[in-house]
Amino acid sequence: MEHTDNQYDVIIVGAGPAGCSCAHELLKNNKKVLILDKAQFPRHKPCAGGITMKTLKHLPVNIDHLVQHKAQDMIFSFSKKRKIKLNHTKGSCVMVIRDKFDEFFFNETVKAGAAFTKINKINKIKLIEKRISITFDDKTYSCDYLIGADGANSVVRKLTSSFNYKNPVFAYEGLVEKKGTDYPTEFIFNKYGYAWIFPKGNHYNVGIGNLISSSKSKNLTKKDLYNFVSDRFQASKLEDITAFPIGTEGDNYRAQNNIFLVGDAAGLAESLLGEGIYNAVLSGKFAGSSIADSYNNNISAEVAYNKFLLHLTNELKLYRKGAKILYGFPRISYWMMRFGLGKKFMDGYSEGKTLSEIMGKKSIFAN
Ligand SMILES: Cc1cc2nc3c(=O)[nH]c(=O)nc-3n(C[C@H](O)[C@H](O)[C@H](O)COP(=O)(O)OP(=O)(O)OC[C@H]3O[C@@H](n4cnc5c(N)ncnc54)[C@H](O)[C@@H]3O)c2cc1C
Numbered sequence: 001m002e003h004t005d006n007q008y009d010v011i012i013v014g015a016g017p018a019g020c021s022c023a024h025e026l027l028k029n030n031k032k033v034l035i036l037d038k039a040q041f042p043r044h045k046p047c048a049g050g051i052t053m054k055t056l057k058h059l060p061v062n063i064d065h066l067v068q069h070k071a072q073d074m075i076f077s078f079s080k081k082r083k084i085k086l087n088h089t090k091g092s093c094v095m096v097i098r099d100k101f102d103e104f105f106f107n108e109t110v111k112a113g114a115a116f117t118k119i120n121k122i123n124k125i126k127l128i129e130k131r132i133s134i135t136f137d138d139k140t141y142s143c144d145y146l147i148g149a150d151g152a153n154s155v156v157r158k159l160t161s162s163f164n165y166k167n168p169v170f171a172y173e174g175l176v177e178k179k180g181t182d183y184p185t186e187f188i189f190n191k192y193g194y195a196w197i198f199p200k201g202n203h204y205n206v207g208i209g210n211l212i213s214s215s216k217s218k219n220l221t222k223k224d225l226y227n228f229v230s231d232r233f234q235a236s237k238l239e240d241i242t243a244f245p246i247g248t249e250g251d252n253y254r255a256q257n258n259i260f261l262v263g264d265a266a267g268l269a270e271s272l273l274g275e276g277i278y279n280a281v282l283s284g285k286f287a288g289s290s291i292a293d294s295y296n297n298n299i300s301a302e303v304a305y306n307k308f309l310l311h312l313t314n315e316l317k318l319y320r321k322g323a324k325i326l327y328g329f330p331r332i333s334y335w336m337m338r339f340g341l342g343k344k345f346m347d348g349y350s351e352g353k354t355l356s357e358i359m360g361k362k363s364i365f366a367n
Contacts, residue, residue: 008034008115010291011134012147013122013156016045016102018263018280019149020109024060025288027112031295034115034143036122036136041106046173046244047098047277048198048205050185053090053352055278058285061108068201069095073184074346078334084342088350092185095198095205125159127257145291145301146259149284152247154265161256165249165267167217171209171274172225174241176233178202187273188228189330192218194273195228206238209246211271212327246274251313251320254306260287268312270319270355272326283312318355 010026012019015037026033050071051063070091076084086092110116123135125146132146148156157163183204188195193210208225210217222241229238250267262268262283269276286308294301326333337345348358356362 005115006139006141008032008141008143009295010034010145010147010288011036011132011141011143012114012149013037013134014147014149014151014154014263014265015039015041015106015109015116016149016151016263016280017105017277018265018284019147020105021058021060021281021284022147022149022262022288023109023114023284024112025285026292027109027114028060029288029292029296031292033113034117034141035109036117036119036134038119038121040118042099042103044099044242045102046171046242048173048196048207049096049098049101049200050093050196050198050275051096051101052093052275052278052349054349054354055281056094057352058278058281059105060285061105063094063096063101063104066096066101066104067094068097069185069199071095071185071198075184075186076337076342077186077188078330082334084334084337086342086346088346090350092346092349095185095200097200122155122159125156125259130258132258144258147284147287148259148261148265149263149280150265152245152264152267154247154261156259157261157265160259161261163250163253163261163267165245165247167249168245169209169211169248169269169271169274170220170243170245171207172220172222172241172243173205173207174225174229174238176204176206176229176236176238178204179236189326189333191327191330192220192224193327197232204233206232209274211248211274212323246276248274248276248316251316253313254309255287255302258302260291260302260305262287266309268316270316272319272322272355279312279316283308315354315356318359322355 009031072091119136133142186197195208198205247264247267248271263280268279290301290304
């Protein structure tokens with residue numbers, strides 16, 4: 001759809017889960033919303049497509065028809081001999097094909113009333129009195145609020161803040177055809193990070209990532225993914241390999257000047273297992289509701305969103321502590337998981353709990 005109108009309440013850059021979630025919340029409150037994305041949908045996003053039960057509680061669309069598998073059985077492997085097998089009838093997460101999930105979410109968002117423009121390049125973003133102007137492909141539009149939902153390599157973040165990622169986590173993923181044996185969902189931990197096997201309808205999504213990234217840690221390569229697959233699947237072919245950073249460094253990010261970063265753009269993915277869709281959906285939703293409330297009640301959207309970020313980033317710090325133990329002390333982690341913690345996690349994830357809820361704290365985010 002082409003637009004001649006260039007004034008909006010909110011312009012959202014990026015139509016992934018964070019951007020679409022934000023748009024839904026704003027559209028529900030009758031705001032005029034434009035979404036810009038450099039891609040036309042459907043498009044590929046490197047991702048394993050595991051969506052946790054807590055995410056489903058916040059998603060504004062029903063995705064039952066996209067579910068290819070439920071992770072009722074899960075294995076956490078610390079070595080070939082040290083494996084923890086877990087089970088829950090509800091399943092800890094649902095498996096979707098990420099590209100199909102994003103395409104559906106995007107189409108539903110446009111149906112709900114968002115305007116969309118495919119762009120090539122954002123040239124500049126400027127504050128003009130109380131409005132924000134954004135120039136892309138030599139056209140200038142303006143809005144009251146700008147949302148940066150443009151993922152881990154966010155251009156909105158780079159153009160409007162000094163916040164940057166120091167050690168971006170990088171993950172590779174690919175597909176292995178399903179033949180013979182059925183493998184359950186599995187996380188495999190090693191000294192460099194983790195690998196995963198996520199079952200889908202006719203294939204497995206497999207991948208590797210390094211979640212305790214520091215300047216000293218090994219950079220994983222495509223070859224490491226090939227080695228993992230040849231070790232686990234013998235003759236099976238690995239196809240469609242892609243890689244992308246995961247934004248996990250947003251512990252101290254706070255919004256300013258009515259420009260709100262959400263999802264991976266704000267570094268809100270967790271660093272224990274690399275789950276980012278939940279925080280993308282949640283932060284998009286809260287950015288949207290903070291803005292809608294500010295129009296309705298004349299309260300500061302920025303204050304409300306930053307209050308939400310304070311809670312969310314405290315939760316992210318909890319994941320970071322968990323990651324330090326899991327990857328730094330695998331032996332202790334194995335025994336802790338074996339003697340109760342594994343079951344507690346499986347049950348908590350399957351019941352749609354957050355990490356703090358699993359650890360016995362009160363719910364922070366209302367559904
Ligand atoms: C290999 C891998 C596996 C993963 N597996 C999982 C998983 O199983 N479960 C899970 O929860 N998380 C997973 N994650 C993390 C998850 O993919 C991200 O956290 C999530 O996609 C973040 O959503 P988002 O909407 O913030 O950004 P994105 O999904 O990255 O969406 C950003 C959007 O912005 C657009 N965009 C980017 N730059 C521009 C620009 N300059 N101008 C306009 N548009 C732009 C893009 O085209 C895209 O549509 C994985 C990540 C990787 C790399």
